[in-house]
Amino acid sequence: MMLLFNAAQVQISWLPVGAVSLCLKTQALIYYIMIWTP
Numbered sequence: 001m002m003l004l005f006n007a008a009q010v011q012i013s014w015l016p017v018g019a020v021s022l023c024l025k026t027q028a029l030i031y032y033i034m035i036w037t038p
């Protein structure tokens with residue numbers, strides 16, 4: 001049970017990292033489209 005709780009804490013702590021990564025990827029994609037579409 002304790003192990004499961006620790007695993008959940010680790011996943012929760014990584015959530016913001018995933019969100020920031022996704023945000024940066026989305027921004028990069030938008031810039032890429034803006035640059036390459038005439």
